[in-house]
Amino acid sequence: MASEATTFIVDVSKSMIENGHSDQARAYLEYTMLMKTRKQRKTDWTSCFLANCPLTKNNHETANVYEMLPLKAPINIHDVATLLQDFDNVVKYCLDAEEDSSSMVQCLLVASVSMRDQFNKRKVKKQIVVFTDDADGLDLSDEELSTLEQELDCRIIYVPCEPKREDRSISVWDKCVQCIQGSLKIPIVDLLKEISASRPSTIKPVRVFQGELRLGAPITETDAVCDDYQSLNIQVEGFPATKAVTSLNRKVVAKLDGKINDNVQSVVDYEVHNKKEENSDDFEMATVAKEYVTKAYRYGSDYVVLPPALEPDRIYRTEPSLDIRGFLDKENLPRCYLNSESTFIVAATKGGTRADYFALAALVDSMIKLNKLAIVRYVQKKNSEVQMCVACPLLVNQTKRSTDDNSSYTRALVLNRLPFAEDERTSDYPKLNRGNSSSNERADHLMSAFIDSMDLDSDESPTWYSTPFYEPIDSSPTELSTLPLPSVSKRYESDPLCIPSIGLHRQQQVLIEYIHQKIIKGCADFSLPDMPDDLRQKLTPSKMPKKELTQELKEVLDIKANNKDKSNALVDEQEEEAEEIPSLETLLARGRRDR
Numbered sequence: 001m002a003s004e005a006t007t008f009i010v011d012v013s014k015s016m017i018e019n020g021h022s023d024q025a026r027a028y029l030e031y032t033m034l035m036k037t038r039k040q041r042k043t044d045w046t047s048c049f050l051a052n053c054p055l056t057k058n059n060h061e062t063a064n065v066y067e068m069l070p071l072k073a074p075i076n077i078h079d080v081a082t083l084l085q086d087f088d089n090v091v092k093y094c095l096d097a098e099e100d101s102s103s104m105v106q107c108l109l110v111a112s113v114s115m116r117d118q119f120n121k122r123k124v125k126k127q128i129v130v131f132t133d134d135a136d137g138l139d140l141s142d143e144e145l146s147t148l149e150q151e152l153d154c155r156i157i158y159v160p161c162e163p164k165r166e167d168r169s170i171s172v173w174d175k176c177v178q179c180i181q182g183s184l185k186i187p188i189v190d191l192l193k194e195i196s197a198s199r200p201s202t203i204k205p206v207r208v209f210q211g212e213l214r215l216g217a218p219i220t221e222t223d224a225v226c227d228d229y230q231s232l233n234i235q236v237e238g239f240p241a242t243k244a245v246t247s248l249n250r251k252v253v254a255k256l257d258g259k260i261n262d263n264v265q266s267v268v269d270y271e272v273h274n275k276k277e278e279n280s281d282d283f284e285m286a287t288v289a290k291e292y293v294t295k296a297y298r299y300g301s302d303y304v305v306l307p308p309a310l311e312p313d314r315i316y317r318t319e320p321s322l323d324i325r326g327f328l329d330k331e332n333l334p335r336c337y338l339n340s341e342s343t344f345i346v347a348a349t350k351g352g353t354r355a356d357y358f359a360l361a362a363l364v365d366s367m368i369k370l371n372k373l374a375i376v377r378y379v380q381k382k383n384s385e386v387q388m389c390v391a392c393p394l395l396v397n398q399t400k401r402s403t404d405d406n407s408s409y410t411r412a413l414v415l416n417r418l419p420f421a422e423d424e425r426t427s428d429y430p431k432l433n434r435g436n437s438s439s440n441e442r443a444d445h446l447m448s449a450f451i452d453s454m455d456l457d458s459d460e461s462p463t464w465y466s467t468p469f470y471e472p473i474d475s476s477p478t479e480l481s482t483l484p485l486p487s488v489s490k491r492y493e494s495d496p497l498c499i500p501s502i503g504l505h506r507q508q509q510v511l512i513e514y515i516h517q518k519i520i521k522g523c524a525d526f527s528l529p530d531m532p533d534d535l536r537q538k539l540t541p542s543k544m545p546k547k548e549l550t551q552e553l554k555e556v557l558d559i560k561a562n563n564k565d566k567s568n569a570l571v572d573e574q575e576e577e578a579e580e581i582p583s584l585e586t587l588l589a590r591g592r593r594d595r
Contacts, residue, residue, distance in 0.1 A: 209238030
């Protein structure tokens with residue numbers, strides 16, 4: 001991800017403080033700073049200023065501009081705690097001040113000059129986030145606004161903290177957002193909803209495969225044959241469609257009193273325990289150097305070390321390739337086989353040509369028209385294992401089209417690994433009702449209707465080759481930043497199948513709350529926060545079966561509730577435990593045989 005510099009400007013006028021808007025800005029500032037602290041990106045620069053402040057603190061000695069944090073990357077937890085404590089102290093001082101000051105324009109210029117002095121001609125994505133409730137705080141004319149646009153070498157994210165204005169007049173802030181390219185206007189309420197929701201982060205796609213999609217070419221020949229007109233070779237590349245979610249990063253540190261915890265370095269030593277004597281149980285320890293440690297293979301009760309000459313023959317040599325071995329109707333593929341992580345296969349953007357793009361598009365369109373799926377042999381990288389996969393055609397709506405492309409879809413293949421025979425488990429279940437055939441047919445019909453009543457598909461029923469839940473990554477301008485900004489698309493919220501990693505989001509929420517209470521607030525006790533509403537809704541069933549259908553199914557299958565009192569069962573269990581345990585002689589007498 002490219003370098004990014006973010007400057008936060010918070011208006012600390014009396015109206016912001018008295019109406020509670022400064023606390024809202026502080027909450028968003030704290031969450032964003034803690035997220036930057038967790039990621040520890042060396043190219044993510046952060047600074048913070050206070051505008052309309054009676055105090056003055058900045059390198060340019062501009063009046064009423066208070067710099068709480070100069071540009072720094074990365075920031076740590078101590079920087080965040082110091083910044084928030086300084087923010088609270090300044091807010092208390094501003095509340096007791098007699099007169100308000102106006103320095104928003106000066107604060108914008110100081111922030112822009114600070115970033116310009118820091119980066120010079122380096123390519124850095126610069127942005128200024130402004131929290132204010134004064135829509136007319138920029139007292140600028142159109143000419144002065146044009147001059148400000150030329151001076152500011154960054155985009156502005158304007159966060160209005162005031163309620164929605166009744167008049168429809170365009171404020172100076174709105175004009176500023178319109179004239180500066182890439183600027184946004186996001187209400188503070190939307191930002192607070194964003195940091196309180198458990199949203200999956202946008203991941204930059206990483207190429208996991210680069211090679212040829214071949215049809216009709218021999219598997220043993222990996223080099224493309226230019227004179228062979230009986231085969232089709234398409235330059236393609238693959239990107240992961242799913243990403244494995246890992247737990248939060250944890251480090252082992254030395255716990256020191258009154259000092260910063262230092263990282264602990266781990267060193268691996270190899271030891272051998274040898275018997276001192278043959279018939280003795282005493283062992284002596286000997287340290288073995290790393291260069292004398294080798295790999296051995298278990299063969300029965302012995303260990304065998306292969307000579308270096310046999311090591312190359314043990315490896316199955318493969319080359320990156322994607323070979324189509326055949327096609328089948330989509331109805332003939334059991335859906336239970338599609339249970340692995342998927343990969344998007346698209347035309348190569350690096351080393352590919354227009355011929356590759358049109359050839360892949362023709363292949364995808366043909367598979368859709370004929371209702372076919374492809375069975376492919378997939379080798380991801382050199383000398384990796386061979387996988388048999390199914391390739392399904394996919395159409396995705398594209399928002400930005402090139403001048404020479406009139407199509408409104410991006411064509412791709414979705415690769416899914418097929419299971420091997422040892423991965424399959426077949427189970428036979430008995431009939432729910434062992435009565436006559438008519439009763440069984442009725443029970444099967446009711447059970448089928450019972451399952452269909454809890455269908456999780458949304459109202460936007462997708463086709464087998466397209467779905468509205470796939471979107472291009474450039475569909476939202478807010479995704480271009482590492483800040484927690486609301487996304488334009490809300491489709492994943494309405495899809496019950498899009499379940500976030502609840503455990504990971506819950507861990508992160510508890511960790512942030514612990515830092516807030518123990519480190520920033522300095523509380524002695526820690527109170528566990530409640531689970532967010534969006535996660536609670538994901539855990540709650542979205543659809544319930546009809547009561548009439550459930551009642552009829554109970555009658556047909558003769559299902560009755562267990563009304564046995566649990567307290568009586570507990571008493572019976574206690575009485576059984578209270579019985580006298582027979583003696584050993586009694587048990588032996590019971591088992592004695594008569595001779």
